[in-house]
Amino acid sequence: MARPIVGSIDLSPVRCLVVDDNAHMRKLTATILYGLGIKDIREAASGDAAIKVLDEFPADIVILDWVMAPEDGITFTRRIRSKTESPNPFLPIIMLTGHTERKHIEEARDAGITEFLSKPVSVKGLAQRILSIIDKPRPYVRNSNYFGPNRRRHDDPKYAGTDRRLRADASAPG
Structure with a gap:
């Protein structure tokens, strides 16, 4: 017998917002979430619409597409992380995209994405990202240059703090 993807974790209290300008992909993602046990799901077709939803709906997780118009997922993430208009700058964000080259993953990470998932989206992949957040x-x-989830996945005992490069530059001779 196959093991359940989410095990014994009850995801029914989790509130998700799905942001994608493609209605079919929004519905597909929402269907996957519903199948995982998440029942409180809202949808938005743009970054502006998502901000309006978030003003009224305290989402626990945002799942968004990278390629959207007029505002892409990276720009939306930066808005959530850095603008005063953000309803919750600490909101976990899972980015869905077909752009899986290293430079794109790094760009998403540097914008403040919490988790990254390549398309085509699988039930298992989305469940793993949600469980990782939880x-x-x-x-x-x-x-001075970043606000968002710690980009380091592992503790580094040699890590000297967020502004270590600035301190190193200031103490360098010449």
């Missing part, structure tokens, strides 16, 4: 929440960091 089971292993990452602390948020702020420095």
Whole structure:
């Protein structure tokens, strides 16, 4: 007998917002979420619509597409992470995309994406990202260039802080 994807974790209290300008992909993602046990799901077709939904709906997780018009998922994420208009700058964001090259993954990470999932989306892949957010929440960091989830997946005992490069530059001779 196959093991359930989410095990014994009850995802019914989780509230999700799905943001995608493609209605078919929004419905597909919402159907997957519903199948995982998430019942409180809202949808938005654009970044502006998503902000309006978030003003009224306290989502626990946003799942969004990268390629959208007029505002892409990276721009939306930066709005959520850095603008005063953000309803919740600490909101976990899962980005769905077909752009899986390293430079795109790094760009998404540097914008403040919490989790990254390549298309085509699988039930297992989406479940794993949601469980990662729940089971292993990452602390948020702020420095002069970034605010968002800690980009380091593992603790590094040699890590010297968020502004270590600035301190190193200031103490360098010459």
